Amino acid sequence: MxxxxxxxxxxxxxxxGVLLAAGLTGPRLLRDEGTGELLRSKVPLPQPFQVPLQIPxxxxxxxxxxxxxxxxxxxxxxxxxxxxIRTPIWSYNGTFPGPTIESRRGRTTxxxxxxxxxxxxxxxxxxxxxxxxxxxxxxDLVLPVSGWDxxxxxxxxxxxxxxxxxxxxxxxxxxxxxxxxxDHRMDFTGPAVYRGLAGFHLIRDDEEExxxxxxxxxxxxxxxxxxxxxxxxxxxxxxxxxxxxxxxGVEDAYVEGVFGDVILVNGAPWPVHEVSATRYRLRxxxxxxARRYDLALEPGGQFIQIGSDQGLLEAPRNHDHxxxxxxxxxxxxxxxxQYPVGTHVTLVNRLGTGPTAQVMRFVxxxxxxxxxxxxxxxxxxxxxxxxxxxxxxxxxxxTGHIHGRAGWVIGGxxxxxxxxxxxxxLGDVEIWRFVADVHxxxxxxxxGFRVLSRGSRPPGPFDAGIKDTVDLSPGEAVExxxxxxxxxxxxxxxxxxxxxxxxxxxxxxEVI
Numbered sequence: 001m002x003x004x005x006x007x008x009x010x011x012x013x014x015x016x017g018v019l020l021a022a023g024l025t026g027p028r029l030l031r032d033e034g035t036g037e038l039l040r041s042k043v044p045l046p047q048p049f050q051v052p053l054q055i056p057x058x059x060x061x062x063x064x065x066x067x068x069x070x071x072x073x074x075x076x077x078x079x080x081x082x083x084x085i086r087t088p089i090w091s092y093n094g095t096f097p098g099p100t101i102e103s104r105r106g107r108t109t110x111x112x113x114x115x116x117x118x119x120x121x122x123x124x125x126x127x128x129x130x131x132x133x134x135x136x137x138x139x140d141l142v143l144p145v146s147g148w149d150x151x152x153x154x155x156x157x158x159x160x161x162x163x164x165x166x167x168x169x170x171x172x173x174x175x176x177x178x179x180x181x182x183d184h185r186m187d188f189t190g191p192a193v194y195r196g197l198a199g200f201h202l203i204r205d206d207e208e209e210x211x212x213x214x215x216x217x218x219x220x221x222x223x224x225x226x227x228x229x230x231x232x233x234x235x236x237x238x239x240x241x242x243x244x245x246x247x248x249g250v251e252d253a254y255v256e257g258v259f260g261d262v263i264l265v266n267g268a269p270w271p272v273h274e275v276s277a278t279r280y281r282l283r284x285x286x287x288x289x290a291r292r293y294d295l296a297l298e299p300g301g302q303f304i305q306i307g308s309d310q311g312l313l314e315a316p317r318n319h320d321h322x323x324x325x326x327x328x329x330x331x332x333x334x335x336x337x338q339y340p341v342g343t344h345v346t347l348v349n350r351l352g353t354g355p356t357a358q359v360m361r362f363v364x365x366x367x368x369x370x371x372x373x374x375x376x377x378x379x380x381x382x383x384x385x386x387x388x389x390x391x392x393x394x395x396x397x398x399t400g401h402i403h404g405r406a407g408w409v410i411g412g413x414x415x416x417x418x419x420x421x422x423x424x425x426l427g428d429v430e431i432w433r434f435v436a437d438v439h440x441x442x443x444x445x446x447x448g449f450r451v452l453s454r455g456s457r458p459p460g461p462f463d464a465g466i467k468d469t470v471d472l473s474p475g476e477a478v479e480x481x482x483x484x485x486x487x488x489x490x491x492x493x494x495x496x497x498x499x500x501x502x503x504x505x506x507x508x509x510e511v512i
Contacts, residue, residue, distance in 0.1 A: 036257030036290035048270030085233035098199030105205035124184035132489025138186035177311035187248030190498035226260035257290025276368030307331025308465030310448035312379035325441035325471035414504035436472035449482035
C-alpha cells in the first residue's frame with residue numbers, strides 16, 4: 001500500500017474536518033510518494049539503463065505572415081516500450097510522447113487536431129495563457145471522425161463541440177517556458193493521458209536566448225511518467241469502463257490515484273543517455289497521473305534551477321534534490337563537467353522503492369567544449385504583494401461522495417460546468433488559499449501565480465518563480481497570488497492527480 005491507505009481513505013470520505021493533519025505529520029511526509037495505489041505489471045520488467053533515451057521529434061510548422069500552423073492526428077498506434085513487446089497506445093501522430101511543438105513568444109501558433117480515436121478528445125495547453133475558447137475546457141469536445149452519440153457526454157449549454165477536427169489558436173502572449181499539452185476530456189483525462197495523449201510545447205523568446213544557456217543537443221526535455229503493463233504488454237489501467245465510452249472512474253481500489261511500477265522517460269523504461277562533460281539543460285516534467293518524485297543525482301551533484309512552470313526565475317537556485325508533483329516542471333542545468341569521463345550518473349527517485357527508486361542514467365562519455373553560461377541575473381518578474389489583492393478566497397480539496405461513490409470535491413461540491421466558484425475582474429490581483437486533506441497538486445488554468453505562504457511559513461525553496469501547479473501535502477494550506485489578466489471567460493482550477501480530477505475535483509472560475 002502506497003501513500004494513504006485504502007482503509008484510511010474510506011474513513012475520511014465525507015468527513016468535514018481537515019483531515020490527516022494529526023495523523024500524517026513528521027518525517028514520513030518527506031518520503032511520501034503521493035496519494036495513490038500501486039498497480040503491478042504482469043510482464044517481466046526490463047533491466048534498467050539498457051534502452052536509449054529518445055528525444056521527441058519537433059514539428060516543423062507551415063509558416064505564414066501571421067502564424068505558425070501545425071497538424072496533429074490523434075490515432076491508435078503501437079510502440080515498443082518494453083523491449084520486444086508492442087504496446088497499443090493512443091497517440092498524437094503515432095508516438096508517445098507526442099511530437100514537441102515549439103512556439104515563439106508573441107507569434108500565434110495554430111494547431112489543427114484531427115481525432116481518429118474511438119472516443120471524443122479535448123486538448124489543453126497546460127500553462128498556456130490562452131483565450132477561454134481555446135483552453136481545452138473539458139466539455140469542448142472534438143468528436144471522432146467516425147461519429148459519436150452526444151448523449152454520452154455531460155450536458156453543458158456552453159460547450160463547443162466539433163466533429164472530427166478543430167483548430168486550437170494560441171496567441172502566445174507569454175514568456176518563454178516549458179509547457180505541455182494533453183487530453184482533458186471530461187471524466188476521462190486520467191486513462192487518456194495514461195494511454196499516451198501528452199507532449200511538450202516549448203515557448204522561446206529573445207530574452208531567454210540572449211542568456212547563453214545550454215542549447216541544441218545539450219537541451220533535453222524529459223517527461224517522467226510511471227506506467228504498469230498487463231500480461232499482453234498493454235498499458236494496465238483500472239478503468240470501470242475500459243472502452244472509455246460511458247462510465248467514468250476507476251475500480252474502487254484505485255480511487256486515491258494510480259501508481260505504476262515502471263518509470264518511463266520520454267516513453268522509454270529507465271533509459272540511458274550519453275553526455276559530454278559539459279553543462280546540459282534539463283526540462284523536467286512530471287507527466288504521471290498521481291506519483292510524486294524526489295529527484296537526485298548519484299553519485300551526488302547539484303541541480304541549478306533556472307526556471308519553473310512558467311519560465312525563468314529571477315536568479316539561479318542550487319538544489320541537491322527536486323521534489324516534483326504531477327504536472328509540475330523544473331528547468332535546471334546539470335554540469336556533467338563535475339564528473340570524470342566514464343562516470344555513470346543516475347537520476348534517482350528518493351521517494352521510490354525497488355524499480356521506482358531509479359529514473360534514468362547519464363553516461364559521461366567524453367570531454368567537450370562548453371561555451372554556455374549561467375548568468376547571475378536571469379529575468380524580471382512582476383512583484384505582487386498582499387496589499388494589491390482585491391480579494392482573498394479559500395478552497396478546500398478533500399474527499400467526498402459523488403452519486404453514492406467515493407470521490408473528490410472542492411469546497412464540498414463536485415464539479416458542475418454551471419457553477420462558478422469565483423469571478424475575478426480582468427486585471428485584478430487576488431490571493432487564493434488552498435487547503436488539502438491528502439496530497440493534491442493544484443493547477444490553475446489561464447494564470448501563473450506566485451506562492452505566498454505554506455501554512456504559517458514563507459514559501460519553500462522549491463516554490464520560486466511563476467508557477468501554475470502547486471503541490472499540497474496532507475493537512476497543508478498554501479496561499480498563492482495571481483493577476484487575472486489577458487482574457488475574459490470561463491476557466492478551471494483542479495487537482496492534477498488525474499484520478500481525483502476525473503472524480504469531480506475541479507471547479508470553475510470566470511474572469512469578468
